[in-house]
Amino acid sequence: MKWLQSIVSSLKIDRLANTIGDSLWQANCPLCKRPADGILCKDCDRQIMAYQSADFLQKDHPISSNIPLYSWGIYDGALKRAIASCKYDNHPEIMEAIAAKMADTWKRSTESQKLRQAFPKLSVVPIPLHSNKLKSRGFNQAEVLAKRFCELSNLSCNAMLLQRVKDTKAQMQTKSSKERIENLARAFTVSFQHNSNQRNIILFDDIYTTGATIREAIATLATHQFRTCAVIVLARPQFQLPKPQNS
Ligand SMILES: [Zn+2]
Structure with a gap:
């Protein structure tokens, strides 16, 4: 200009x-x-930083005994508003800004260094959106996040490996855990076109709530001989432990 x-x-x-x-x-x-x-x-950057988790590794909540969960932030306050603004006000660049923070945290994390040593050929796979949602939103926020994260962390990103073939309801609209499982059953498939020799996967998503979506994706990848070594998300809600009752 x-x-x-x-x-x-x-x-x-x-x-x-x-x-x-x-x-x-x-x-x-x-x-x-x-x-x-x-x-x-x-100012907004500082407000988002206030919602960074004390620990990147969520020791209290692994996906399974051999799949750790990493969450950069707490899904609340300024970080929650930033994610909503990205998705609903068409600002994918917000995810690019936050991906830089995640990459910085990842590179400093000793846990991530251990993971890299254990699995040298890691490939990052973002949780995909169904094509209907992708059309209406115009971008997949998890993919924007994962791609920028990989650029800055020197990891490869395979955004097309996993495909969402079922237009599921938002998990929040489901009433029971049975309904949640049925809603996500066979939601994903692996693209043969984008199949890769890099079989060690880090799954990547913006928000982690019940973990049902992640578990379904892991199961689909496993049936195609892809091993999920870790899950990284931008944010998860901070679950408060029940207060001890006064005796
Ligand atoms: Zn601002």
Whole structure:
């Protein structure tokens, strides 16, 4: 857009040039609409950082005895609002900003170093959206997150390996655990077109709640001889332990 600024500047209407320039190439923060140097302004960035989990590895909640769960943040407050804004206000760039935070945490994590040593050829697979939802949203937030995370972490990303073939209800709309399992049964398949020799998988998603989606994806991958070595999510709700009763 510099050509436009130079044309307007050459007309010696500098104030107008600055105004046009600012509005054209200084992107505003998608969350608060104020000018920002990066994708997010410093204030929103700081608010999101306040919801980073104390521990990346969720020791209290492994997926199974040999599949650890990593969650960067707590699904609440500014982080929850940022995820909603990304998905419902069409701001995929928010996931790019947060992926950088996740990659930073991953690279510093000793647990992740152990995982990398144990499984040298790891491939990241994001949980896919069904094509109907992908069409209406325009992007898969888990894929945007995973791709940027992989670029920054030097991991390979296989976004097409897993396909969602069933247009499931949102898990929150299901009433019982039986209904949740039936809702997700055979929801995924593995794409033969994007099959890979990299059989060690890190599954990647934005939000982790009941884990039913992740478990179904792991089962589908397993039937095609892909081993899920870890699950990384952006955020999970912080479950509060019941308060001890006063005696
Ligand atoms: Zn902001």
